[in-house]
Amino acid sequence: MNKQRLEAFSDGVFAIAITLLILTIRVPDVPPPALGSALVQQLPQVATYVLSFFVVALYWLAHHRMSHVVKQVDGTFVWLNMLWLLFVSVLPFPAALLARYPLQVIPIAVYGFDLILVNITGLFVTLYLKTHPTLTTVPIGKEGLRTVIPAYVWTNGLYLAAIGLGWLLPWASYVIFAGVLIAVAVRYAKILYPFTRTVKDG
């Protein structure tokens, strides 16, 4: 397996998943005079779309960061990568579900659960790279993990909280999803690419 080709395939899946999201916003089928209010009612769908767009963008960035330290891949790594792509390319479904049933606990739970699965897969990939240093350009040190693992813990903890709040305060769930997204995005934005700091800053 050529590392570049796996990267190109993964990029393709991310690019398609992010672009397919727009299909979750359906054109309303109403008489023309009712179009305005029908579109206003779709605003939660638009919010879900924008959220999901940046979620996929962020995971693409995370995938890119991970790829950056990979030198060669083995069979297990390929399948872990595929599992990651699976949970990313699933996202148009929870996004469409949340767009169709806004502010409902079940879609919030399905959506949050998918985010958690992507995160856990990302963590497994990191641990796999740590325990297989022949696959990476530089070994991932304990310090690297010491900064990465808390990030997984608090994001997944907040996603669980968002799922729990879906029952009582569904708006709060949206705020948590968006808040985590913005926090992680800001963190990424602070890192100057190409990588001038080491993995432990990540």
Next chain:
Amino acid sequence: MNKQRLEAFSDGVFAIAITLLILTIRVPDVPPPALGSALVQQLPQVATYVLSFFVVALYWLAHHRMSHVVKQVDGTFVWLNMLWLLFVSVLPFPAALLARYPLQVIPIAVYGFDLILVNITGLFVTLYLKTHPTLTTVPIGKEGLRTVIPAYVWTNGLYLAAIGLGWLLPWASYVIFAGVLIAVAVRYAKILYPFTRTVKDG
């Protein structure tokens, strides 16, 4: 962040958005003898499709022009680029809306508004590159901005006019959208690629 990978990801999003547009033209569901007149009624949809196809093509060219002077990217640039991709990959929705409700003011406004958002994001990217010369191969001079900014002003001004006219003369809105597109396309066509002139010709 590798500049090439961001470019490849962006190209993927543009290519998918432009190809998904065809899904905005629905196959009519009528008895066979009524097919001819059903297709004739779809002609405004076809016009919207062709317009949108060239809009995405033009934005792809603009993105390419911008990328050409970029040497490396930082976190803020990546997110500005993502915002640009967001407004481009949204286009299938306004296009489908305009195809479903032709000659109506609301879809014209939504469509024009998205075009304005893409333009403003493009302007922000240009300004960001100007104020961060370490990201570009050559600094973007004041002269460069002096030709770029008027282009943003008159295209966005015309889009606003198109939105305003949507209420009284919806056909005029279509003509303005198409006219701006053709004017910018002709301007691009005059520039010989690979870049033999400087950014200020753009």
Next chain:
Amino acid sequence: MNKQRLEAFSDGVFAIAITLLILTIRVPDVPPPALGSALVQQLPQVATYVLSFFVVALYWLAHHRMSHVVKQVDGTFVWLNMLWLLFVSVLPFPAALLARYPLQVIPIAVYGFDLILVNITGLFVTLYLKTHPTLTTVPIGKEGLRTVIPAYVWTNGLYLAAIGLGWLLPWASYVIFAGVLIAVAVRYAKILYPFTRTVKDG
């Protein structure tokens, strides 16, 4: 404009258009015992799908052949290329139309008309490259055109015949579409890649 990036963008559009075609075959919505006969009734749809798949594949090959002699691109070439991509990425609509209304003259005409438009655009691209030798690695000679132009004439002539026959003998139209496809495909298959013969063999 970087030639490679235009090529990558075009490849993306071809790959998406060819894969979207499967969406033209709808899953029947019938009680389970009626599924078998519902699927049998879909066989013309399947035939249309397979035909369209190979049509796009063939145009991709033709695009590749053309790109092979291109050294650099200018603005006009970019727009001619976009026009080509437009008519290719439109194909899922005529394909879906023909799949929904099999053996009807109007869908046959729309389908054939799109094929003719792709062909004519391809011819324009060839003529443009001939009259702009700075864009090509080797000048396209008169001999080159002498073999290319008859190919355009007879394929388009046969497409027109297929459209004409759609009224009386719709099955014959399908046979002509498939026959032209097979004839051109066989011709391509005989040429050993990478190009060991000159353009005039094409």
Next chain:
Amino acid sequence: MNKQRLEAFSDGVFAIAITLLILTIRVPDVPPPALGSALVQQLPQVATYVLSFFVVALYWLAHHRMSHVVKQVDGTFVWLNMLWLLFVSVLPFPAALLARYPLQVIPIAVYGFDLILVNITGLFVTLYLKTHPTLTTVPIGKEGLRTVIPAYVWTNGLYLAAIGLGWLLPWASYVIFAGVLIAVAVRYAKILYPFTRTVKDG
């Protein structure tokens, strides 16, 4: 034909096919209180989705393995490759069919039949490369075929068994499909990429 461009085109088709699969899971259209049970009823759809995702991933890996030994391509190879892509990009249809009519013999048969067609095309490609050693970096020896051909025989034999069982024990068909997938995936995972063993290990 440039080998790299055929590879990039094929990668694009695989990436799109795998991502489009999510469209086979439809958002239920029920009153909100009934959403939970509606989603539970969709679990077989989810299972079909996950199965199909890994089927495409596996075929992409198989395609990659094959490409690895290819040095240059000829016209026949290009068309065999297209036939392979055809049967892969068809998969969203049988997947949607099986998702819509779970545990029914006809969708199981259509699904299994498509898997068999992909396999047979793969076998043809291998045989074509064996008999055309100018296309490969290293000749494919008899030993190589001696390990590849049994793999085709037992996978296709099991797919046929799954189709046969679809009538009496549809659950067993699912188990066979998943079992073959896991067995082949494990086999691939054991091979360290980049290829440190020869084709006969495949």
